[in-house]
Amino acid sequence: MAVVSVSPKSREDASPQGRSVSILGSTGSIGCNTVDLLARNPDAFTVQALTGNRNVKLLAEQALRLGAKLAVVADESLYGELKDLLSGSAVEAAAGDAAVAEAAAQPSDIVVAAIVGTAGLKPTLEATRRGALVALANKETLVSAGAIMTEEVKNGGATLIPVDSEHSAIFQVFDFERAESVSKITLTASGGPFREKMLTEMQVMTPAQAVAHPNWDMGAKISIDSATMMNKGLEMIEAFHLFPVTSDEIEVLVHPQSVIHSMVSYVDGSVLAQLGTPDMRTPIAYALAWPARMAAPSETLSLADIGTLTFEAPDLVRFPALRLARESLEAGGSAPTVLNAANEIAVAAFLDGQIGFLDIAQTVERVLDDMDTVALVDIETVFAIDAEARRRTTALISKS
Numbered sequence: 251m252a253v254v255s256v257s258p259k260s261r262e263d264a265s266p267q268g269r270s271v272s273i274l275g276s277t278g279s280i281g282c283n284t285v286d287l288l289a290r291n292p293d294a295f296t297v298q299a300l301t302g303n304r305n306v307k308l309l310a311e312q313a314l315r316l317g318a319k320l321a322v323v324a325d326e327s328l329y330g331e332l333k334d335l336l337s338g339s340a341v342e343a344a345a346g347d348a349a350v351a352e353a354a355a356q357p358s359d360i361v362v363a364a365i366v367g368t369a370g371l372k373p374t375l376e377a378t379r380r381g382a383l384v385a386l387a388n389k390e391t392l393v394s395a396g397a398i399m400t401e402e403v404k405n406g407g408a409t410l411i412p413v414d415s416e417h418s419a420i421f422q423v424f425d426f427e428r429a430e431s432v433s434k435i436t437l438t439a440s441g442g443p444f445r446e447k448m449l450t451e452m453q454v455m456t457p458a459q460a461v462a463h464p465n466w467d468m469g470a471k472i473s474i475d476s477a478t479m480m481n482k483g484l485e486m487i488e489a490f491h492l493f494p495v496t497s498d499e500i501e502v503l504v505h506p507q508s509v510i511h512s513m514v515s516y517v518d519g520s521v522l523a524q525l526g527t528p529d530m531r532t533p534i535a536y537a538l539a540w541p542a543r544m545a546a547p548s549e550t551l552s553l554a555d556i557g558t559l560t561f562e563a564p565d566l567v568r569f570p571a572l573r574l575a576r577e578s579l580e581a582g583g584s585a586p587t588v589l590n591a592a593n594e595i596a597v598a599a600f601l602d603g604q605i606g607f608l609d610i611a612q613t614v615e616r617v618l619d620d621m622d623t624v625a626l627v628d629i630e631t632v633f634a635i636d637a638e639a640r641r642r643t644t645a646l647i648s649k650s
Contacts, residue, residue: 378399412488583623
């Protein structure tokens with residue numbers, strides 16, 4: 251049974267004017283796009299806090315550019331450098347994982363949760379527990395701890411606005427007031443850089459080739475997930491927790507042009523889709539301004555110039571990550587947590603040249619087979635299972 255999603259709630263003020271924003275993961279791809287939008291609208295938003303992992307120079311530049319009150323670097327060893335870079339400004343410097351979580355607890359109206367991986371789980375929980383509007387770009391939060399996370403959102407009175415282009419598209423055309431009229435949702439996928447490659451070719455692909463996405467400009471980890479199509483599998487699990495649908499009502503369709511970002515099918519035969527050029531600033535702008543809209547510098551879509559939109563079913567033989575994700579979703583409990591943790595370690599190993607491209611999904615499958623599926627009773631259980639899955643994946647790779 252699907253977890254009931256957090257549906258949009260009304261806001262008395264439909265204008266983004268005067269909203270305060272914190273960005274968790276401001277130095278990553280989503281974070282940089284968010285910074286760009288905020289810098290273009292200095293009178294509409296104030297910036298409470300920015301956090302980054304290790305790119306301390308960029309973090310300081312962003313904080314000074316936006317006039318942030320707080321800048322936090324996750325790597326504690328870089329605190330001195332951050333403090334020096336911010337010297338003479340009004341920006342406060344902090345460092346460490348605890349400080350990142352504290353940044354999420356700062357009193358901002360909107361928290362953009364853009365930290366990649368389960369590292370973003372604790373800070374995102376902090377934001378939801380205080381009832382913030384969370385612009386969620388960290389899909390791993392819902393994959394690893396979906397039911398727990400959605401319950402925290404309800405208890406905290408928070409609102410989740412998805413920032414993934416696919417989930418944002420569905421959010422924009424899903425009739426939450428009449429959810430029973432929805433027959434299915436369709437997540438579109440570009441197919442990544444290896445959509446037309448044979449398995450023998452994929453086996454020898456390098457990290458540089460795998461991160462060269464044909465449509466989107468993303469970070470290395472997400473780009474690899476797109477190449478394996480694990481990204482779409484994780485999005486499928488995320489969609490299950492965001493929207494009131496069953497797993498059988500979630501479909502994946504390969505759409506190489508990345509113009510139709512996703513679709514919602516209704517019982518009367520109507521299919522509503524959200525279209526746009528492949529630019530992450532569009533869904534980010536939608537989340538920042540919701541329920542209003544704000545201008546974004548995305549290129550205007552011209553269907554006449556594109557001419558043709560094509561679609562195809564995903565190939566589960568060449569892209570087994572999709573199968574593993576659906577099996578994990580249907581198994582429930584800790585299976586998605588294990589899937590995500592094993593994938594993060596396997597992707598890192600591929601980027602480091604320890605394993606081949608096809609070994610990513612094979613490694614994830616072996617870890618899933620090796621670990622029993624148990625119920626997720628609390629967030630501590632999630633972290634324990636995540637840590638064990640990472641340990642087993644690392645051990646498995648070290649033997650290969």
